[in-house]
Amino acid sequence: MSAIDVNKAGMFTGHKNSVFAMAEGQGSEFYSAGSDGMVVQWDLNVPDKGTLIARVQSTVYALCYLADIHKLVVGQNLDGINIIDLYTRKEEASLKLTNSAIFDIKYINGKVLVATGDGELIVINLTSLTIENRLKLSDQSLRKIAVHPLGREIAAGYSDNSIRIFSTASYKLVHEKKLAHDNSVFCLSYSPDGKFLISGGRDAHIKIWDVPQAYELYEDIVGHMYTINDIVFKEDGSYFATCSKDKSLKVWHGKAFRLLKVIDKARHAGHGTSVNKLLWPENENTLISGSDDNTISVWSLSMNIDRINRLISK
Numbered sequence: 001m002s003a004i005d006v007n008k009a010g011m012f013t014g015h016k017n018s019v020f021a022m023a024e025g026q027g028s029e030f031y032s033a034g035s036d037g038m039v040v041q042w043d044l045n046v047p048d049k050g051t052l053i054a055r056v057q058s059t060v061y062a063l064c065y066l067a068d069i070h071k072l073v074v075g076q077n078l079d080g081i082n083i084i085d086l087y088t089r090k091e092e093a094s095l096k097l098t099n100s101a102i103f104d105i106k107y108i109n110g111k112v113l114v115a116t117g118d119g120e121l122i123v124i125n126l127t128s129l130t131i132e133n134r135l136k137l138s139d140q141s142l143r144k145i146a147v148h149p150l151g152r153e154i155a156a157g158y159s160d161n162s163i164r165i166f167s168t169a170s171y172k173l174v175h176e177k178k179l180a181h182d183n184s185v186f187c188l189s190y191s192p193d194g195k196f197l198i199s200g201g202r203d204a205h206i207k208i209w210d211v212p213q214a215y216e217l218y219e220d221i222v223g224h225m226y227t228i229n230d231i232v233f234k235e236d237g238s239y240f241a242t243c244s245k246d247k248s249l250k251v252w253h254g255k256a257f258r259l260l261k262v263i264d265k266a267r268h269a270g271h272g273t274s275v276n277k278l279l280w281p282e283n284e285n286t287l288i289s290g291s292d293d294n295t296i297s298v299w300s301l302s303m304n305i306d307r308i309n310r311l312i313s314k
Helices: 305-313
Strands: 004-012 019-024 029-034 038-043 051-055 062-066 071-076 080-085 090-096 102-108 111-116 120-125 130-136 142-147 153-158 163-167 173-177 185-190 196-201 205-210 216-222 228-233 239-244 249-253 259-263 275-279 286-291 296-303
Touching (some): 004 259, 051 071, 080 102, 153 185, 153 196
Parallel strands (some): 228 275
Antiparallel strands (some): 019 029, 029 038, 038 051, 062 071, 071 080, 228 239, 286 296
């Protein structure tokens, strides 16, 4: 018996090229985008019937859903952000920001945070749609932003191999982990209890950082064969998942940091090319993955708790 049984519950097709970005919406809805410039709304309960809600002129690496106002922020490469009203499915506003890529977007305390390919962290006031701050601590790309569950700090991962931690009160640098990885830092996620920051990147390593101990390195794991593209936690922190250029998804124990399951093409009819993005919907044992093969897959996970407990106790 496996620690986790996996069933491929659905596949969503319709994108014409790689899927790079996804975001949760209301209920069973979620959104996706990629290099075809299409922003699509999907319903987990209705596989393969998407609704086109926007089309932009260039690649989209980043989406951010604003739950309290039911809007979607779209990061358009070589340009800026577009804000879509999801009730009307029309663009409400746009803001020119950059001539480089936009790799990530997060929202906290009325501010939209944008990570750019020229190394900037841009802080935008959502109400006035004005730029409040532009923080440039590297000449290399800022690839990922993670927000601490208490909202007090954000972590930023860069292509100069470093992780930098900023206060959300002042957006001043409070910690810096130079050479955190041996190559670009592509993904970051705080554990839901805020005790750990998990990072991954082009060196294929997963690194766990002890937040209360000034982000000291807690554990270093060889996680995949190639670049780790995304990390996502289950809402209760019991598990987290990673995905990679090696075409696989992996599910890990969220406390013991032990590998529990590999999901791939050979064993589960998984993706045939790089897996770029993950979602773990609230209160669900379901993973959603987007890939360079133009598809989005939905994975139903059945946790065998006794087997998991035996595995992590070894």
